[in-house]
Amino acid sequence: MTGTNANAGWEPRIVAFLCNWCSYAGADSAGVGRMQYPASVRVIRVPCAGRINPFFILSAFRRGADGVLVSGCHPGDCHYISGNLGARRKFALMARLLGHLGIEEGRLHFTWVSASEGGRFAEVIETVTERVRELGPARRNAGGAR
Amino acid sequence: MSGAGLSARIAEAASRLLSEGSAEVVIGFEQGSIPMRATPCLVTDPSDAGRLVWNAFCANNLARYLEPGRKAAIVARGCDSRAIVELIKERRLKRSDIVVIGVPCTGMADPRAIARRFPGLRVTAVDESDGMLVIHGGPEPVSVPLDEVLHASCRLCARRNPVICDIPLGDPVAERDPGFPDVEAFASLPAEERRSRVEAEMAKCIRCYACRSACPLCTCASCFADSSQPQWVGRGAHPEDVTAFHVMRAMHLAGRCAECGACARACPTGVDLSILNRRLASDVSELFGCRAGLDENAPQPLAASSMEDSQDFMLDPGRKRE
Numbered sequence: 001m002t003g004t005n006a007n008a009g010w011e012p013r014i015v016a017f018l019c020n021w022c023s024y025a026g027a028d029s030a031g032v033g034r035m036q037y038p039a040s041v042r043v044i045r046v047p048c049a050g051r052i053n054p055f056f057i058l059s060a061f062r063r064g065a066d067g068v069l070v071s072g073c074h075p076g077d078c079h080y081i082s083g084n085l086g087a088r089r090k091f092a093l094m095a096r097l098l099g100h101l102g103i104e105e106g107r108l109h110f111t112w113v114s115a116s117e118g119g120r121f122a123e124v125i126e127t128v129t130e131r132v133r134e135l136g137p138a139r140r141n142a143g144g145a146r
Numbered sequence: 147m148s149g150a151g152l153s154a155r156i157a158e159a160a161s162r163l164l165s166e167g168s169a170e171v172v173i174g175f176e177q178g179s180i181p182m183r184a185t186p187c188l189v190t191d192p193s194d195a196g197r198l199v200w201n202a203f204c205a206n207n208l209a210r211y212l213e214p215g216r217k218a219a220i221v222a223r224g225c226d227s228r229a230i231v232e233l234i235k236e237r238r239l240k241r242s243d244i245v246v247i248g249v250p251c252t253g254m255a256d257p258r259a260i261a262r263r264f265p266g267l268r269v270t271a272v273d274e275s276d277g278m279l280v281i282h283g284g285p286e287p288v289s290v291p292l293d294e295v296l297h298a299s300c301r302l303c304a305r306r307n308p309v310i311c312d313i314p315l316g317d318p319v320a321e322r323d324p325g326f327p328d329v330e331a332f333a334s335l336p337a338e339e340r341r342s343r344v345e346a347e348m349a350k351c352i353r354c355y356a357c358r359s360a361c362p363l364c365t366c367a368s369c370f371a372d373s374s375q376p377q378w379v380g381r382g383a384h385p386e387d388v389t390a391f392h393v394m395r396a397m398h399l400a401g402r403c404a405e406c407g408a409c410a411r412a413c414p415t416g417v418d419l420s421i422l423n424r425r426l427a428s429d430v431s432e433l434f435g436c437r438a439g440l441d442e443n444a445p446q447p448l449a450a451s452s453m454e455d456s457q458d459f460m461l462d463p464g465r466k467r468e
Binding site: 054055058059062069075076082085086088089090091092093094095096097099100101102103104109110111112120123124126127128 | 332333337338339340341342343344370378386390393394396397400421422425426429430433434447448450451452453455456457459460461462463
């Protein structure tokens with residue numbers, strides 16, 4: 001971890017949108033397996049990665065998230081056949097657009113975690129938390145408080 | 147063919163289509179009330195067809211004026227036709243309801259660029275010939291090549307001839323697709339500078355929604371920006387709300403935007419929306435291999451998906467970071 005001195009004692013707030021059919025159960029399985037991971041995530045359960053409107057991601061940032069994680073089912077495993085594939089196209093554009101606008105890339109993460117991958121879920125949370133911690137608190141828009 | 151010759155042929159075609167009943171309305175341009183402006187014009191009476199003109203100041207995208215279920219003839223160049231193709235793909239319009247009067251286009255002149263070129267000149271009229279604009283208003287007429295005063299979107303135009311066409315008028319012009327030099331130039335700036343450029347653009351916005359009104363692909367019956375339940379985005383000019391509005395509008399247009407630039411031309415404060423829309427168009431082209439409106443038969447990229455889509459952007463905790 002680099003750059004933690006300036007942000008000593010600071011814990012990032014990460015909003016995680018998890019698909020009900022895989023990643024949410026994956027988080028459960030991490031819990032059942034008593035795996036340790038940073039307590040930085042706030043989980044929001046969604047019916048499918050395809051349910052996630054890019055607006056959810058923007059709203060999370062606007063309302064104080066330092067990072068956002070979106071996790072769905074591995075390609076081919078979608079409960080709704082292809083919700084995750086459609087989402088992947090949307091997310092690919094969203095990720096690039098936010099980077100283009102100058103938002104640090106390390107704040108927004110997409111991944112796949114299946115219901116049985118509790119270990120992977122813990123790893124994902126660790127990786128995302130570490131990346132966001134390196135970046136420090138998200139800069140709020142110059143316009144001040146709403 | 148000169149603008150005047152095309153105007154006469156457009157008027158002739160419009161009059162014929164209206165009198166034989168193949169269209170209820172002809173959508174074209176008429177001379178605006180001030181110089182260097184052409185106004186969209188909906189002609190329903192054959193005797194009014196003479197009002198239709200075609201010149202270097204036809205800034206709007208006429209596809210905006212098509213309505214479902216109304217048999218319409220529309221004067222369309224590349225960008226108008228790209229929007230029409232997208233609307234047909236979305237089944238908002240029926241191909242059989244539309245008669246496309248196709249015109250080739252060498253780009254539209256930007257009155258602001260002309261004002262910059264000739265500071266202080268009070269333009270009274272503009273004539274066109276062979277790619278030159280002859281501008282009247284000073285003691286002597288002055289001339290400037292059209293290519294040097296084009297709208298930004300026209301300089302970067304990927305399609306100058308109509309994609310679909312029923313009544314072709316004029317000789318097709320050579321296509322030249324310049325790619326995305328603007329997107330590459332912006333992307334090469336440091337992130338901090340990109341962010342401050344975006345903030346500066348967004349700060350100009352007064353939330354008048356002229357961009358949305360001018361956009362041929364902004365076809366939602368009710369816009370998320372007007373929704374109060376839930377209120378996706380605040381109504382005011384707070385920078386966060388403004389940015390959220392424009393980013394979400396751009397996302398809604400991803401893979402559909404005809405890149406006509408009508409939004410930027412309609413903007414009273416000159417917000418450069420191409421920063422958002424052109425980036426998305428370039429990404430769609432790179433990731434999914436398509437450009438909006440250029441292929442009638444290709445599915446819209448965000449209405450399709452493939453197992454083979456790139457997922458390089460995704461996080462894989464097992465993979466080492468570079």
